[in-house]
Amino acid sequence: METVAYQTASMTRDEFFYAYKQLAEQTDRHILLESGRDGEMCIAGLNPLVTVQANEEGLQLDWRDGTREILAGEDPLTLLNEFLSRYELRRDDNLPAFQGGAIGMISYDYVRSYETLPSLAENDLATPDVFFYVFDRWAVLDVVHETVYFMSLPNVQTSLTVMENEWVDAVKHGLAGRRFSQGQAVDVEVTQDNLEVSVTGERFEGMVRDVQKFIAQGDVVQVNLSVRQSKPLDVPSLSMYEALRSFNPSPYMAYMMSPEFEVVSGSPELLLKKRGNELSTRPIGGTRKRGATEREDAALQQELVSDTKEKGEHKMLVDLECKDFERICKPGTVEVDEFMVVEKYSHVMHLVSNVRGTAATQGAAAIIRGVFPGGSITGDPKLRTMEIIEELEPTRRGLYTGSMGWISFNGDIELNITIRTAFIQDGIVHIQAGAGLVPESIPAAEYQESLNKAKALWQAKEMAEQAVREESWRSH
Numbered sequence: 001m002e003t004v005a006y007q008t009a010s011m012t013r014d015e016f017f018y019a020y021k022q023l024a025e026q027t028d029r030h031i032l033l034e035s036g037r038d039g040e041m042c043i044a045g046l047n048p049l050v051t052v053q054a055n056e057e058g059l060q061l062d063w064r065d066g067t068r069e070i071l072a073g074e075d076p077l078t079l080l081n082e083f084l085s086r087y088e089l090r091r092d093d094n095l096p097a098f099q100g101g102a103i104g105m106i107s108y109d110y111v112r113s114y115e116t117l118p119s120l121a122e123n124d125l126a127t128p129d130v131f132f133y134v135f136d137r138w139a140v141l142d143v144v145h146e147t148v149y150f151m152s153l154p155n156v157q158t159s160l161t162v163m164e165n166e167w168v169d170a171v172k173h174g175l176a177g178r179r180f181s182q183g184q185a186v187d188v189e190v191t192q193d194n195l196e197v198s199v200t201g202e203r204f205e206g207m208v209r210d211v212q213k214f215i216a217q218g219d220v221v222q223v224n225l226s227v228r229q230s231k232p233l234d235v236p237s238l239s240m241y242e243a244l245r246s247f248n249p250s251p252y253m254a255y256m257m258s259p260e261f262e263v264v265s266g267s268p269e270l271l272l273k274k275r276g277n278e279l280s281t282r283p284i285g286g287t288r289k290r291g292a293t294e295r296e297d298a299a300l301q302q303e304l305v306s307d308t309k310e311k312g313e314h315k316m317l318v319d320l321e322c323k324d325f326e327r328i329c330k331p332g333t334v335e336v337d338e339f340m341v342v343e344k345y346s347h348v349m350h351l352v353s354n355v356r357g358t359a360a361t362q363g364a365a366a367i368i369r370g371v372f373p374g375g376s377i378t379g380d381p382k383l384r385t386m387e388i389i390e391e392l393e394p395t396r397r398g399l400y401t402g403s404m405g406w407i408s409f410n411g412d413i414e415l416n417i418t419i420r421t422a423f424i425q426d427g428i429v430h431i432q433a434g435a436g437l438v439p440e441s442i443p444a445a446e447y448q449e450s451l452n453k454a455k456a457l458w459q460a461k462e463m464a465e466q467a468v469r470e471e472s473w474r475s476h
Helices: 013-026 076-084 108-113 160-176 201-216 237-247 294-306 308-328 364-371 382-392 443-452 455-475
Strands: 005-010 030-034 041-046 050-054 058-063 068-072 101-106 130-134 137-142 147-152 222-232 252-257 262-267 270-275 278-282 284-289 335-344 348-358 403-408 413-416 421-425 428-437
Touching (some): 005 160, 013 030, 013 041, 013 137, 013 160, 013 237, 030 101, 030 403, 050 076, 058 076, 068 076, 076 130, 076 364, 076 403, 137 160, 147 160, 201 222, 201 382, 201 428, 222 308, 222 382, 222 443, 222 455, 237 252, 237 262, 237 455, 252 403, 262 403, 262 455, 270 403, 278 308, 284 294, 284 443, 294 308, 294 348, 308 335, 308 348, 308 364, 364 403, 364 413, 421 455, 428 455
Antiparallel strands (some): 005 147, 041 137, 050 058, 050 130, 058 068, 101 130, 101 403, 137 147, 222 428, 252 262, 262 421, 270 278, 270 413, 284 348, 403 413, 421 428
């Protein structure tokens, strides 16, 4: 078995991003996964060898040379796994974890390939259940050592030296067009102009009361319900991502461009990480807004960690993730090695835990199905809450609360949960956010929490549009 070919160069995370942004202008298919906070690795791919997406027959492979291949079957992730196994590549322990494979997204409604759910909500965005790119050349940044690895499949004709030169040249041009300084949010007004919501506050409050009836009847313990907000986008979506990363770096950020849609994701939450046999997940449950001052921030944090409702909800989610892991891990290996720590972001703070275990199977599709979708964004028990979500939310979730990330040739996996994520289609940006509902939930407050969770993305949109307007004025 061969390993990937590679060569290295020095590069910071910002240089890596701005080189990617510059090179992305040359193709309409590309993806960036960025560890924006405390992470070790960023990944970028441009002009994929093959675009892989689920269709009614199974899995559709569109090759760069224009040929199309259909793999027939019921589960697109199983078919993707079979396709990746064509590339027999051995792991090189000297390289970063991602050494080639599929990079992309799994929509929430992928769950329908193995669970029976009602079909009541409108599928207006028609998001593919599975959509991935596989590259013959890609770049991986070791964030800690500021080293970028230019990698390729063995025997790829284009020299890695050419690729390195393209990236190094693009750094200078990319940085010259930089719009936002790191760590500095630009003060913009987030308006309600042209805003459409999937449910009004009044309707959402009724939905909360419906959930509380289901809980009182013993159907469920908790349900996550969400609101989608939509507005026209007047700038390239990559500019919106550039703004978001400048002031709200998150551990599992992602940007994706395809001819059919674009994605801007600032997700704080891990669905699944697999390295060899070791699995981990980081459920989030419990939220407060950030304070305007350090003193107010500290008071809100103390309020969060003291809140019986939030702590009870969080413990329930951790127990749910442990149950999921126990189905796919070796007996006795599942443990909670971090419990209820506070993580802070630009607009909100969360309670977060970490669950780990040792995989009982190597099959990527079986492992992903075991935890997908994440319990923190459905509820408990998972299947019944998904039935209630379908009944109460007027539109299908699509990518919201699905996953973005990678599945490698060697079986390793890293997938986020696509919250704090914008899905852009036909010039409209859709941002969905939700709240976990329990008997103590106050309906109006839960609606406001759902809107608060989307604020960083709306701020990024306004920042990008303002920056482009100011550039236009200066040029005239």
